[in-house]
Amino acid sequence: QQQVKQSPQSLIVQKGGISIINCAYENTAFDYFPWYQQFPGKGPALLIAIRPDVSEKKEGRFTISFNKSAKQFSLHIMDSQPGDSATYFCAATNNAGNMLTFGGGTRLMVKP
Amino acid sequence: GAVVSQHPSWVICKSGTSVKIECRSLDFQATTMFWYRQFPKQSLMLMATSNEGSKATYEQGVEKDKFLINHASLTLSTLTVTSAHPEDSSFYICSARKTGLNTEAFFGQGTRLTVV
Numbered sequence: 001q002q003q004v005k006q007s008p009q010s011l012i013v014q015k016g017g018i019s020i021i022n023c024a025y026e027n028t029a030f031d032y033f034p035w036y037q038q039f040p041g042k043g044p045a046l047l048i049a050i051r052p053d054v055s056e057k058k059e060g061r062f063t064i065s066f067n068k069s070a071k072q073f074s075l076h077i078m079d080s081q082p083g084d085s086a087t088y089f090c091a092a093t094n095n096a097g098n099m100l101t102f103g104g105g106t107r108l109m110v111k112p
Numbered sequence: 113g114a115v116v117s118q119h120p121s122w123v124i125c126k127s128g129t130s131v132k133i134e135c136r137s138l139d140f141q142a143t144t145m146f147w148y149r150q151f152p153k154q155s156l157m158l159m160a161t162s163n164e165g166s167k168a169t170y171e172q173g174v175e176k177d178k179f180l181i182n183h184a185s186l187t188l189s190t191l192t193v194t195s196a197h198p199e200d201s202s203f204y205i206c207s208a209r210k211t212g213l214n215t216e217a218f219f220g221q222g223t224r225l226t227v228v
Contacts, residue, residue: 034217036219043116043207045219089155099146100158100217104154105153105155
């Protein structure tokens, strides 16, 4: 069974701090790993994504670190802001399958 | 980025009635669309994969006769919840991928269904 395990389930960070969310996957056929941000009552929005040919990708305050051998990837949010408070989902897919397998989600709260 | 529009944003219906939810890709063609269900404080669970011009592929445990999916064009997929019951109350979200290889998935804004 394809699974993506995400941790922690919830995270509280002070404003200006670094938020770190981790995911681990099992299926070695996965070749695309996106992160989504979801606010209450809204659909998920793509935040950043990485493919396994690179170990790190940075876009603004958001960085994905990818460890292919460990089958793990993580999202780092630098200088976290109260507006970053949301639920974050990691996901994985292989292009042939098309469907996304989601992690369980992390509820992030950034305190002012 | 590409836009996926979902309608309605919320709907309240009586038990036993049917509700149709539309998912449209506004500025791109989507051969494949996906329908998810999300319960409060939980992750998205894939219900079915909708393929243009063919029958949808349902995930295990999803009743195909209850959740009717139609993908009549490259920009529109619909989910109809038939004979809705209170336990069908949930947040339903669609997503669409652009036709082609290595493409991103874009999500609609979701539909909050409440069955009373």
